[in-house]
Amino acid sequence: MITSLMKIDAMNRRQIPFHRAPVGEAEAQAVASALLSGWLTMGTETVKFEQAFAVYVGTKHAIAVSSCTAALHLALEAVGIQPGDEVLLPTLTFAATAEVVKYLGARPVLVDSEPIYFNLDPKDAERRVTTKTRAMIPVHFAGHPCDMEALLGLANDKRLSLVEDAAHAVPARYGGRMIGGFGRATAFSFYATKTLTTGEGGMVTTNDDQIEERVRVMRLHGLSRDAWKRYSDQGSWRYDIRDVGFKYNFTDPQAAMGLVQLAKCDSMHRKREAIATQYSSRLATLDTYRIPRVSDGVQTAWHLYFVLVEEKTLRIGRDEVISELQERGVQTSVHFIPLHLHSYYRNKFGFKPGDFPIAEDYARRCVSLPIYPDMSKEEVGYVVGCLEEIAHDFRR
Numbered sequence: 001m002i003t004s005l006m007k008i009d010a011m012n013r014r015q016i017p018f019h020r021a022p023v024g025e026a027e028a029q030a031v032a033s034a035l036l037s038g039w040l041t042m043g044t045e046t047v048k049f050e051q052a053f054a055v056y057v058g059t060k061h062a063i064a065v066s067s068c069t070a071a072l073h074l075a076l077e078a079v080g081i082q083p084g085d086e087v088l089l090p091t092l093t094f095a096a097t098a099e100v101v102k103y104l105g106a107r108p109v110l111v112d113s114e115p116i117y118f119n120l121d122p123k124d125a126e127r128r129v130t131t132k133t134r135a136m137i138p139v140h141f142a143g144h145p146c147d148m149e150a151l152l153g154l155a156n157d158k159r160l161s162l163v164e165d166a167a168h169a170v171p172a173r174y175g176g177r178m179i180g181g182f183g184r185a186t187a188f189s190f191y192a193t194k195t196l197t198t199g200e201g202g203m204v205t206t207n208d209d210q211i212e213e214r215v216r217v218m219r220l221h222g223l224s225r226d227a228w229k230r231y232s233d234q235g236s237w238r239y240d241i242r243d244v245g246f247k248y249n250f251t252d253p254q255a256a257m258g259l260v261q262l263a264k265c266d267s268m269h270r271k272r273e274a275i276a277t278q279y280s281s282r283l284a285t286l287d288t289y290r291i292p293r294v295s296d297g298v299q300t301a302w303h304l305y306f307v308l309v310e311e312k313t314l315r316i317g318r319d320e321v322i323s324e325l326q327e328r329g330v331q332t333s334v335h336f337i338p339l340h341l342h343s344y345y346r347n348k349f350g351f352k353p354g355d356f357p358i359a360e361d362y363a364r365r366c367v368s369l370p371i372y373p374d375m376s377k378e379e380v381g382y383v384v385g386c387l388e389e390i391a392h393d394f395r396r
Helices: 025-036 044-057 068-078 095-103 122-127 148-158 209-218 227-231 252-263 265-283 318-327 343-349 357-365 377-393
Strands: 061-065 086-090 107-111 133-136 161-166 185-189 202-206 305-309 366-369
Touching (some): 025 252, 044 252, 061 068, 061 209, 061 252, 068 185, 122 148, 148 161, 202 209, 305 357, 318 366, 318 377
Antiparallel strands (some): 305 366
16 A cells, blocks of 8 residues: 655656765865875774774774775685685675685585575575585675574584675674674675775674784785885884785775774664665555565664565566666666576586576565665655655556
8 A cells, every 4th residue: 555655757856876975074084184194005094993993893803905805805715715615605695705715716605595684594505515615605685694693503513614794784783793703704895885985995804813814914915914014114124925915905095084984883874774764664565565674683784775576566577666766866776686697607507597596586576775874864755755656657
């Protein structure tokens, strides 16, 4: 039943972008200060950001890197993934989660989603464990924490290293604890669209001293731990190459911006939560869209707010709903096309439609709606009004 149908005509249409980065004068001043300091790459600001982030998520260590992809790569390398190993991960994820496994010569083993929150299904994961399985990468999809109790139990039983993909999960909580310290290592993203942004960038968090040491060395060419200081008054021109590493370091201007973002992370989350509540309270009255669910005992980061098009009640499918929203000025996205449907994975591993039915059903029907801290109530109301109008015009 449509309770507040608003007719969207050419005169009152708006333009609602899918994302607006929540950055302003404070971030600009912090970045400018870092630039004017004369130290442009990884330095003391990066150290401050790492320390503050570790405190925020409640882990012993945090190591800033150039992206979440880099964080995942370094974390898997640090836990000892070798060529020929197998790593479990969801098919419903972005390319990076699987490609880092291939970087190390290992095999990504795809897993279906569970049907409520669309995170990695622990039961399906267990069915896919072999004698070659060495690790598992759960993805906290859309910012909703995975079932960590079940996944940690599986990891312990099968002696698997758990590396969390928390690209969506600042600040998510499971059982009262912040995501970031459940597995052996956790990878975060600070990409432009994320809940905390530095433009580009990522972070590895861990409570394991050996993993921390390995990640710090390998993020900068395998050089000795404090080699980045060699151009400062604290450093020396001498350094040692301990292993063949990577160019994955962070920069101080990014860190300066990150410190500002971190200080307002909780307030930005409250705004996202309020937007999600506004969406859900209105859309729950419609039988044309399924709204996201939130498990008891967790805090979702609300990185994404998605709806699923209910094909039994609408005469049009997801693609047409996106087109109708776009005509009304509402930009949306799709998260994600499952990995097994992409040509590389079909050609390399022989996957075909139907192999992962839960993820495929989700991906066929999902629409990610705009959600960002400075989105106004009027803008949210406009998006909902457009969805109501579509529901009215195309009802079966």
